[in-house]
Amino acid sequence: MIAKPSGKFLLLAPLLLFLGLAYAVPFLGVVRWSFTLPEPGIGQYKAVFSDPLVRSVFLRTLRICLIVTVASLLAAYAIAYVWVRGTRTQRMLAEFCILVPFWISVLTRAFGWLALLSNRGLINTWLQAAGIIGSPLALARNELGVIIGMTHFLIPFAVFPIASAMRSIDERVLLAARGMGASRSRIFWTVFVPLTYGGLIGAALIVFVFALGFFVTPAILGGGRSVMVAELVYLRIFQSPDWGLGAAISVILVLFIAALLALMRRFIKPAHLIG
Amino acid sequence: MRSSRPGPVILILATAVALFLLMPLVAVVPVSFTPARFLSMPTGTLSLRHYQALIENPAWAESILLSLRIGILSSFIATLLATLFGLGIWMYQPRFSALLIGFVLLPLIVPPVVSAMTLYFLMTALSAFNNWIGYDTWIGVALAHAVMITPFAVVLILVSLYQVDRRIDLAARGLGANLATRAFRVIVPNIRFGIATAALLSFVLSWEEIGVTLFITSINAITLPRLMWMGLRDNIDPAIAAISVLLIIVTALILGVRMIVERRRPNDAQ
16 A cells, blocks of 8 residues: 655655765765775875875965955955945935846856956956056965955845845834934944844855855966865865875865854844855 | 935946956957967967868857757757756745755756766766667757756746746636646746746756756767867867857857847746
């Protein structure tokens, strides 16, 4: 006797099965690689923690991610404020400036930054033509380029949770503050900003987590000189085939992010992840 | 309405951010008209040679067609699965909804490089069994893209489902409609704009996907981003600027259409 599958099962199962088979199970395969390649044991994990090169890449990654997170949050706060509280025209302009870069390929955006920052790029060409500098400034193919490119990539992701927190502020609270004689800047700093802390923390988490695992922008704008952890995984796999170490770093990254998100899960709402 | 509009300080800051966001997109335009063979600003003369190269070199057209095919198949899979899943969550509100949603969002949260390794593992395993679906095949790439873009489709569809009035479904149930009728003739028509948006945006995401594609393709399935990556890594080819300008125009058009449609249907989705 076979029970008739319930509607709940019929609707939920296809996606869960698809992701289970095409994502969760293969991920376990990667975990197994980390313990079996090139030889069984926890050698790769020991290597991750003892290798000074890997350690310096981890430290650089943390440093870049923190700088990028702070920069993205500040930038996102300003434009989100106009997107939420501006006049109709200001809101539309802000929305355009947030969404168009968001939906444009990461490659195109990284290339755009190369066109601006590289030695023969827009900025250096103009500065040299104006006689301000003699030789080109090193703006790309280094850590500065990576920070600029990643901040640009991540601002929209920071805008969504911040804007959502700003939208849910009760207008009457601000009116009450004004009614009691608070100045504009006092209302902003002591009433408005504290009411958006939740959104700020959510944004910081999303940006930090995305920045940690990102490798396309650093690979192009860092020019191999400012390697971050995700790019290290890529290099270990494609240049010095070392699947075990790549897998071990991947597992460590996932565990770190899982712990971070578990600690902070009340600040994340799925709808904040996209525009 | 709003008690306080943005003051001058925040407007100046926001303008600076807006310029920062648009700057790299604008910068590719002059580079695409450079007469030189390397990445440079045109000085004096402009040239269309890099646009011509896009037409004359068949690799570009081939990769565009391949990316279109992959995008259509993967966004179809993602939208279909995400719609069914969203309906299941919305209609039954299962006990572990948050956990289930968290699980299907994993490919979005897990670092792209880890997803890429995971999907490489999957593709090489599939290649052991057949020649059609697996490493460096277009269906393999489409499947991998479907994994990566489904979370976006799920979020978009859930957002539009949460705006549907539950009483519509209750009424249908009260009138004796069965599951299929409720799901596909009552609820789906109410979120059709959300579904269309999910399909469109997941297509765009597949069309642009590079992180995973790098790991699971080598010489046969060269998608457009993969071809661009090859031109970006070694010697920067200004043809990338020309294709970038075209891509920016297409994306801006798609978003423009979406914004217009949204404005005309203010009550449905987002």
